[in-house]
Amino acid sequence: MGGRRPSWYSGSTPQLIKEDGRRMGESMDIVRYISESFFDGNDGLYPDGVVERTISKFRDIFPKRTRPSSRSAFLFTSMGGPVSRADFDRTLRDADEMIAQNRSEKERRAGSEAVGPFLAGTSRPTAADVAYVPFLERYAAQLPLLHEGLDPRNAYPHLKSWYEAMDSVPSYISRVKGCDVSWGRVLGQVGFGNAGAPPHILTNDRDESDPVDEKRWTAEYLVDEGAMKCWEVYAEGGGVATTPWGEAAARIVQNRIGLVKDMSKFMKIDEKISDEALRVAA
Numbered sequence: 001m002g003g004r005r006p007s008w009y010s011g012s013t014p015q016l017i018k019e020d021g022r023r024m025g026e027s028m029d030i031v032r033y034i035s036e037s038f039f040d041g042n043d044g045l046y047p048d049g050v051v052e053r054t055i056s057k058f059r060d061i062f063p064k065r066t067r068p069s070s071r072s073a074f075l076f077t078s079m080g081g082p083v084s085r086a087d088f089d090r091t092l093r094d095a096d097e098m099i100a101q102n103r104s105e106k107e108r109r110a111g112s113e114a115v116g117p118f119l120a121g122t123s124r125p126t127a128a129d130v131a132y133v134p135f136l137e138r139y140a141a142q143l144p145l146l147h148e149g150l151d152p153r154n155a156y157p158h159l160k161s162w163y164e165a166m167d168s169v170p171s172y173i174s175r176v177k178g179c180d181v182s183w184g185r186v187l188g189q190v191g192f193g194n195a196g197a198p199p200h201i202l203t204n205d206r207d208e209s210d211p212v213d214e215k216r217w218t219a220e221y222l223v224d225e226g227a228m229k230c231w232e233v234y235a236e237g238g239g240v241a242t243t244p245w246g247e248a249a250a251r252i253v254q255n256r257i258g259l260v261k262d263m264s265k266f267m268k269i270d271e272k273i274s275d276e277a278l279r280v281a282a
Helices: 027-038 049-056 085-110 127-146 157-166 170-175 180-186 225-235 244-254 256-267 271-281
Strands: none
Touching (some): 027 127, 127 180
16 A cells, blocks of 8 residues: 555566666566675675575475465465465474574584574575565464464574574564564455465464454564664664654655555545544554
Protein backbone atom coordinates (compact mmCIF):
# COMPACT_ATOMS: atom_id res chain seq x y z
CA MET A 1 0.00 0.00 0.00
CA GLY A 2 0.99 3.60 -0.34
CA GLY A 3 1.74 4.36 -3.97
CA ARG A 4 4.75 6.60 -4.65
CA ARG A 5 6.47 3.89 -6.67
CA PRO A 6 8.30 4.89 -9.85
CA SER A 7 6.46 4.05 -13.07
CA TRP A 8 8.93 1.29 -13.95
CA TYR A 9 8.46 -0.48 -10.61
CA SER A 10 5.67 -2.94 -11.36
CA GLY A 11 5.16 -6.64 -11.94
CA SER A 12 7.62 -8.99 -10.26
CA THR A 13 9.84 -7.74 -7.47
CA PRO A 14 12.53 -6.88 -6.65
CA GLN A 15 13.58 -4.67 -9.54
CA LEU A 16 16.60 -2.45 -10.01
CA ILE A 17 17.28 -0.01 -12.83
CA LYS A 18 20.95 0.51 -13.63
CA GLU A 19 22.69 3.72 -14.65
CA ASP A 20 22.51 2.72 -18.32
CA GLY A 21 18.74 2.14 -18.13
CA ARG A 22 18.84 -1.65 -18.08
CA ARG A 23 16.68 -3.42 -15.53
CA MET A 24 17.52 -6.30 -13.24
CA GLY A 25 14.86 -8.46 -11.64
CA GLU A 26 16.65 -11.54 -10.30
CA SER A 27 17.41 -11.17 -6.60
CA MET A 28 20.88 -12.69 -6.50
CA ASP A 29 21.93 -10.92 -9.72
CA ILE A 30 21.07 -7.66 -7.97
CA VAL A 31 23.06 -8.71 -4.90
CA ARG A 32 26.11 -9.48 -7.04
CA TYR A 33 25.77 -6.20 -8.92
CA ILE A 34 25.66 -4.28 -5.63
CA SER A 35 28.68 -6.18 -4.33
CA GLU A 36 30.74 -5.54 -7.45
CA SER A 37 29.67 -1.90 -7.75
CA PHE A 38 30.02 -0.70 -4.17
CA PHE A 39 32.59 -2.97 -2.48
CA ASP A 40 36.24 -3.76 -3.11
CA GLY A 41 37.28 -7.38 -3.59
CA ASN A 42 37.02 -9.49 -0.45
CA ASP A 43 35.20 -6.68 1.35
CA GLY A 44 32.15 -7.42 -0.79
CA LEU A 45 29.29 -9.85 -0.35
CA TYR A 46 31.17 -12.69 -2.09
CA PRO A 47 34.48 -12.84 -0.15
CA ASP A 48 35.27 -16.48 -0.97
CA GLY A 49 34.08 -19.68 -2.61
CA VAL A 50 32.28 -20.84 0.51
CA VAL A 51 29.66 -18.16 -0.08
CA GLU A 52 29.02 -19.37 -3.63
CA ARG A 53 28.81 -22.98 -2.49
CA THR A 54 26.40 -22.12 0.31
CA ILE A 55 24.10 -20.34 -2.13
CA SER A 56 24.24 -23.28 -4.55
CA LYS A 57 22.98 -25.60 -1.78
CA PHE A 58 19.81 -23.57 -1.32
CA ARG A 59 17.52 -25.77 -3.42
CA ASP A 60 18.87 -28.95 -1.86
CA ILE A 61 18.21 -27.72 1.66
CA PHE A 62 14.65 -26.42 1.45
CA PRO A 63 11.65 -28.77 0.99
CA LYS A 64 10.88 -30.02 -2.52
CA ARG A 65 7.61 -29.85 -4.46
CA THR A 66 6.17 -26.94 -2.50
CA ARG A 67 3.68 -24.36 -3.69
CA PRO A 68 5.11 -20.98 -4.74
CA SER A 69 4.17 -18.09 -2.49
CA SER A 70 5.43 -14.56 -1.88
CA ARG A 71 4.77 -14.74 1.87
CA SER A 72 4.85 -18.40 2.83
CA ALA A 73 7.40 -20.03 0.54
CA PHE A 74 8.52 -23.61 1.26
CA LEU A 75 5.66 -24.11 3.73
CA PHE A 76 2.94 -25.92 1.79
CA THR A 77 3.06 -28.99 -0.43
CA SER A 78 1.76 -29.10 -3.99
CA MET A 79 -1.50 -30.49 -2.54
CA GLY A 80 -1.94 -27.42 -0.34
CA GLY A 81 -1.28 -28.86 3.12
CA PRO A 82 1.68 -27.95 5.35
CA VAL A 83 5.01 -29.64 4.68
CA SER A 84 5.54 -32.55 7.07
CA ARG A 85 7.35 -32.17 10.38
CA ALA A 86 10.00 -34.62 9.16
CA ASP A 87 10.77 -32.53 6.06
CA PHE A 88 11.01 -29.33 8.08
CA ASP A 89 13.32 -31.07 10.56
CA ARG A 90 15.51 -32.26 7.68
CA THR A 91 15.73 -28.74 6.27
CA LEU A 92 16.72 -27.24 9.61
CA ARG A 93 19.18 -30.04 10.36
CA ASP A 94 20.83 -29.71 6.94
CA ALA A 95 21.11 -25.94 7.34
CA ASP A 96 22.63 -26.36 10.79
CA GLU A 97 25.15 -28.91 9.52
CA MET A 98 26.03 -26.69 6.57
CA ILE A 99 26.88 -23.81 8.91
CA ALA A 100 29.01 -26.12 11.05
CA GLN A 101 30.92 -27.38 7.99
CA ASN A 102 31.48 -23.85 6.72
CA ARG A 103 32.84 -22.76 10.08
CA SER A 104 35.19 -25.74 10.23
CA GLU A 105 36.51 -24.99 6.76
CA LYS A 106 36.98 -21.32 7.62
CA GLU A 107 38.90 -22.25 10.77
CA ARG A 108 41.20 -24.63 8.88
CA ARG A 109 41.99 -21.99 6.29
CA ALA A 110 42.24 -18.81 8.33
CA GLY A 111 42.27 -19.72 12.02
CA SER A 112 39.60 -19.55 14.69
CA GLU A 113 39.74 -15.75 14.91
CA ALA A 114 38.34 -15.54 11.35
CA VAL A 115 35.30 -17.71 12.12
CA GLY A 116 31.94 -16.07 12.67
CA PRO A 117 28.29 -17.04 13.19
CA PHE A 118 26.99 -16.22 9.72
CA LEU A 119 26.02 -18.87 7.16
CA ALA A 120 29.34 -19.02 5.31
CA GLY A 121 31.29 -19.12 8.57
CA THR A 122 32.10 -15.42 8.28
CA SER A 123 32.11 -12.72 10.94
CA ARG A 124 29.83 -10.48 8.87
CA PRO A 125 26.83 -11.10 6.58
CA THR A 126 27.50 -12.14 2.99
CA ALA A 127 25.42 -12.90 -0.09
CA ALA A 128 24.68 -16.32 1.44
CA ASP A 129 22.82 -14.69 4.32
CA VAL A 130 20.94 -12.47 1.88
CA ALA A 131 19.79 -15.56 -0.04
CA TYR A 132 18.57 -17.53 2.97
CA VAL A 133 17.31 -14.95 5.44
CA PRO A 134 13.88 -14.23 3.86
CA PHE A 135 12.94 -17.88 4.27
CA LEU A 136 14.63 -18.75 7.56
CA GLU A 137 13.21 -15.56 9.08
CA ARG A 138 9.68 -16.65 8.18
CA TYR A 139 10.36 -20.19 9.38
CA ALA A 140 11.23 -18.86 12.84
CA ALA A 141 7.80 -17.25 13.10
CA GLN A 142 5.67 -19.73 11.16
CA LEU A 143 6.93 -23.26 11.91
CA PRO A 144 6.06 -23.12 15.64
CA LEU A 145 2.47 -22.38 14.56
CA LEU A 146 2.34 -25.42 12.26
CA HIS A 147 4.09 -28.15 14.28
CA GLU A 148 4.21 -28.52 18.05
CA GLY A 149 7.66 -27.83 19.48
CA LEU A 150 9.28 -27.02 16.13
CA ASP A 151 11.38 -23.96 16.94
CA PRO A 152 14.11 -23.09 14.41
CA ARG A 153 15.61 -20.43 16.67
CA ASN A 154 16.39 -22.79 19.53
CA ALA A 155 16.44 -26.41 18.36
CA TYR A 156 19.70 -26.28 16.40
CA PRO A 157 22.83 -24.66 17.90
CA HIS A 158 24.43 -23.22 14.76
CA LEU A 159 21.13 -21.89 13.47
CA LYS A 160 20.47 -20.40 16.89
CA SER A 161 23.73 -18.45 16.81
CA TRP A 162 22.98 -17.37 13.23
CA TYR A 163 19.56 -16.00 14.18
CA GLU A 164 21.13 -14.13 17.09
CA ALA A 165 23.87 -12.74 14.85
CA MET A 166 21.37 -11.52 12.25
CA ASP A 167 19.37 -9.79 14.98
CA SER A 168 22.51 -7.81 15.85
CA VAL A 169 22.91 -6.38 12.33
CA PRO A 170 21.50 -2.82 12.50
CA SER A 171 20.52 -2.51 8.83
CA TYR A 172 18.71 -5.86 8.89
CA ILE A 173 16.86 -5.54 12.17
CA SER A 174 15.96 -1.89 11.53
CA ARG A 175 15.02 -1.90 7.86
CA VAL A 176 14.60 -5.41 6.50
CA LYS A 177 13.34 -7.90 9.07
CA GLY A 178 9.62 -8.54 9.08
CA CYS A 179 7.35 -8.85 12.10
CA ASP A 180 6.70 -12.39 13.32
CA VAL A 181 3.14 -11.40 14.23
CA SER A 182 2.51 -10.53 10.59
CA TRP A 183 4.18 -13.72 9.37
CA GLY A 184 1.92 -15.67 11.70
CA ARG A 185 -1.19 -13.97 10.35
CA VAL A 186 -0.23 -14.93 6.79
CA LEU A 187 -0.84 -18.58 7.66
CA GLY A 188 -4.51 -17.86 8.30
CA GLN A 189 -5.06 -16.09 5.00
CA VAL A 190 -6.45 -17.82 1.94
CA GLY A 191 -4.22 -18.01 -1.10
CA PHE A 192 -0.72 -17.63 0.31
CA GLY A 193 0.50 -21.08 -0.64
CA ASN A 194 -2.28 -23.02 1.07
CA ALA A 195 -4.50 -23.70 -1.98
CA GLY A 196 -7.48 -21.96 -0.41
CA ALA A 197 -7.66 -23.92 2.85
CA PRO A 198 -5.74 -22.26 5.72
CA PRO A 199 -4.05 -24.82 8.01
CA HIS A 200 -4.78 -25.45 11.65
CA ILE A 201 -2.66 -22.98 13.60
CA LEU A 202 -1.33 -23.96 17.00
CA THR A 203 -2.21 -21.51 19.75
CA ASN A 204 0.00 -22.90 22.54
CA ASP A 205 -0.23 -20.44 25.44
CA ARG A 206 -1.42 -17.53 23.32
CA ASP A 207 -4.83 -15.89 23.37
CA GLU A 208 -7.21 -18.56 22.06
CA SER A 209 -9.27 -15.94 20.21
CA ASP A 210 -6.24 -14.83 18.20
CA PRO A 211 -3.63 -17.46 17.18
CA VAL A 212 -0.89 -14.84 16.98
CA ASP A 213 -2.10 -12.92 20.04
CA GLU A 214 -3.11 -9.28 19.60
CA LYS A 215 -1.14 -8.33 22.72
CA ARG A 216 2.09 -9.04 20.86
CA TRP A 217 1.51 -5.93 18.73
CA THR A 218 2.62 -3.75 21.64
CA ALA A 219 5.64 -1.49 21.19
CA GLU A 220 7.38 -3.26 24.07
CA TYR A 221 7.18 -6.57 22.20
CA LEU A 222 7.91 -5.33 18.68
CA VAL A 223 10.79 -3.00 19.62
CA ASP A 224 12.80 -4.50 22.46
CA GLU A 225 16.00 -3.12 23.96
CA GLY A 226 18.23 -4.94 21.49
CA ALA A 227 16.24 -3.66 18.52
CA MET A 228 16.41 -0.12 19.88
CA LYS A 229 20.20 -0.29 20.16
CA CYS A 230 20.38 -1.55 16.58
CA TRP A 231 18.17 1.31 15.42
CA GLU A 232 20.37 3.87 17.19
CA VAL A 233 23.41 2.54 15.32
CA TYR A 234 21.49 2.45 12.05
CA ALA A 235 20.20 6.01 12.51
CA GLU A 236 23.75 7.32 12.94
CA GLY A 237 24.11 7.00 9.17
CA GLY A 238 21.47 9.68 8.69
CA GLY A 239 18.42 9.74 6.46
CA VAL A 240 16.05 8.24 9.04
CA ALA A 241 14.36 9.33 12.24
CA THR A 242 16.07 8.76 15.57
CA THR A 243 13.43 6.22 16.69
CA PRO A 244 11.54 3.46 14.84
CA TRP A 245 8.16 4.99 15.64
CA GLY A 246 9.38 8.38 14.46
CA GLU A 247 10.39 6.81 11.17
CA ALA A 248 7.02 5.03 10.91
CA ALA A 249 5.21 8.33 11.46
CA ALA A 250 7.36 10.01 8.82
CA ARG A 251 6.57 7.27 6.32
CA ILE A 252 2.85 7.61 6.97
CA VAL A 253 3.05 11.35 6.35
CA GLN A 254 5.19 10.95 3.22
CA ASN A 255 2.88 8.32 1.73
CA ARG A 256 -0.43 9.65 3.04
CA ILE A 257 -1.95 10.39 -0.37
CA GLY A 258 -1.26 6.91 -1.70
CA LEU A 259 -2.33 5.29 1.56
CA VAL A 260 -5.66 7.10 1.55
CA LYS A 261 -6.32 6.04 -2.04
CA ASP A 262 -5.42 2.42 -1.29
CA MET A 263 -7.61 2.35 1.83
CA SER A 264 -10.50 3.67 -0.23
CA LYS A 265 -9.92 1.23 -3.08
CA PHE A 266 -9.15 -1.98 -1.20
CA MET A 267 -10.82 -1.46 2.18
CA LYS A 268 -13.76 0.69 1.04
CA ILE A 269 -13.03 3.32 3.70
CA ASP A 270 -14.07 6.91 3.06
CA GLU A 271 -11.03 9.02 2.14
CA LYS A 272 -11.78 11.65 4.78
CA ILE A 273 -12.01 9.00 7.50
CA SER A 274 -8.82 7.35 6.22
CA ASP A 275 -6.97 10.66 6.32
CA GLU A 276 -8.11 11.34 9.88
CA ALA A 277 -7.10 7.83 10.97
CA LEU A 278 -3.62 8.23 9.47
CA ARG A 279 -3.19 11.58 11.21
CA VAL A 280 -3.99 9.92 14.54
CA ALA A 281 -1.62 7.02 13.79
CA ALA A 282 1.21 9.39 12.87
